[in-house]
Amino acid sequence: MSPTPSQSLELALESGPFSLSTEAAYRRWRARKLSRYPKSLEDQRVSIAALGRLTGSERGKIVGACRRANFALYQTDPGVPPDMDALRAFGEQLGLRHFDRHLWAPEQGIAALRREVESGRAKYLPYTDRPMKWHTDGYYNTTDDAVRGVIMHCVVQAAEGGANWLLDPEIVYIAIRDENPAYIEALMQPDVMTIPENTLEPGVYRPAVSGPVFSVDPADGALHMRYTARTRSISWKNDPITRDAVAFLDSLLAPPVRFAFCVRLNAGEGIVCNNVLHSREAFIDDAATKQQRLLWRARYRDRIVGTGPLSDRDLK
Numbered sequence: 001m002s003p004t005p006s007q008s009l010e011l012a013l014e015s016g017p018f019s020l021s022t023e024a025a026y027r028r029w030r031a032r033k034l035s036r037y038p039k040s041l042e043d044q045r046v047s048i049a050a051l052g053r054l055t056g057s058e059r060g061k062i063v064g065a066c067r068r069a070n071f072a073l074y075q076t077d078p079g080v081p082p083d084m085d086a087l088r089a090f091g092e093q094l095g096l097r098h099f100d101r102h103l104w105a106p107e108q109g110i111a112a113l114r115r116e117v118e119s120g121r122a123k124y125l126p127y128t129d130r131p132m133k134w135h136t137d138g139y140y141n142t143t144d145d146a147v148r149g150v151i152m153h154c155v156v157q158a159a160e161g162g163a164n165w166l167l168d169p170e171i172v173y174i175a176i177r178d179e180n181p182a183y184i185e186a187l188m189q190p191d192v193m194t195i196p197e198n199t200l201e202p203g204v205y206r207p208a209v210s211g212p213v214f215s216v217d218p219a220d221g222a223l224h225m226r227y228t229a230r231t232r233s234i235s236w237k238n239d240p241i242t243r244d245a246v247a248f249l250d251s252l253l254a255p256p257v258r259f260a261f262c263v264r265l266n267a268g269e270g271i272v273c274n275n276v277l278h279s280r281e282a283f284i285d286d287a288a289t290k291q292q293r294l295l296w297r298a299r300y301r302d303r304i305v306g307t308g309p310l311s312d313r314d315l316k
């Protein structure tokens with residue numbers, strides 16, 4: 001009798017590349033991952049004629065790039081006026097449908113990130129011109145409502161600075177597991193990283209959230225990473241193996257970061273990704289020309305369709 005879909009999935013999770021008990025599956029996946037990993041950012045660049053109406057070929061290139069490194073850099077005509085509806089349709093064509101409803105997410109799901117001075121948001125780093133350390137989005141979400149997909153679309157580039165660095169979490173997983181599989185075990189503990197409650201705003205309260213750094217989505221076998229390099233407002237489980245694992249992870253993210261890519265998005269360009277690790281350099285707006293960096297950001301509960309490890313068996 002053939003297994004039911006849920007039995008197949010359970011089997012795939014137990015014997016999949018991210019199970020610590022199956023070294024052979026990990027080795028096979030690792031070899032394939034490293035052999036396909038992009039050599040340069042150019043390998044990940046996809047030109048798109050109309051953001052809201054992807055052609056089959058454009059869609060295939062984005063999915064292919066995300067299978068290689070969990071992100072694609074897309075490029076649209078900078079002469080076409082930015083359009084949130086088109087951006088939403090772009091996400092939908094890639095399986096990104098369920099928006100993350102975070103503290104400042106607007107009704108329509110897409111946040112406009114720019115330097116703010118007077119609003120309540122000015123307290124939050126994304127709404128400043130300051131640098132942001134390595135993180136994945138939504139590290140203060142629980143595993144159940146994890147942010148798995150992100151689009152960052154540049155509407156206006158800063159006058160100076162504002163580059164993003166990107167790093168595929170699967171590469172970080174490989175580096176850590178190769179160093180010491182016990183570090184992976186430590187980072188998969190459900191209480192390894194805790195974000196304290198948010199009491200910044202009166203009337204806006206978020207309880208403390210604990211969760212793993214690495215987890216495997218039971219729905220599709222995909223690896224998820226939850227991380228921030230911030231040292232304030234975060235507490236790590238206080239045991240020797242966790243301390244060593246976190247120190248090793250931090251060391252991987254100290255420059256120069258192997259396998260990371262730097263991109264300074266121009267107007268009309270964007271990143272679509274399975275919530276890869278990213279950082280942001282500081283930027284400067286130009287008051288004289290009113291050139292203010294503006295990035296539209298959409299966060300989703302979904303991954304980009306067809307990019308999980310279980311879909312790899314379809315790859316030829």
Ligand SMILES: [Fe+2]
Nearest residue numbers: 135136137278
């Ligand atoms: Fe972010």
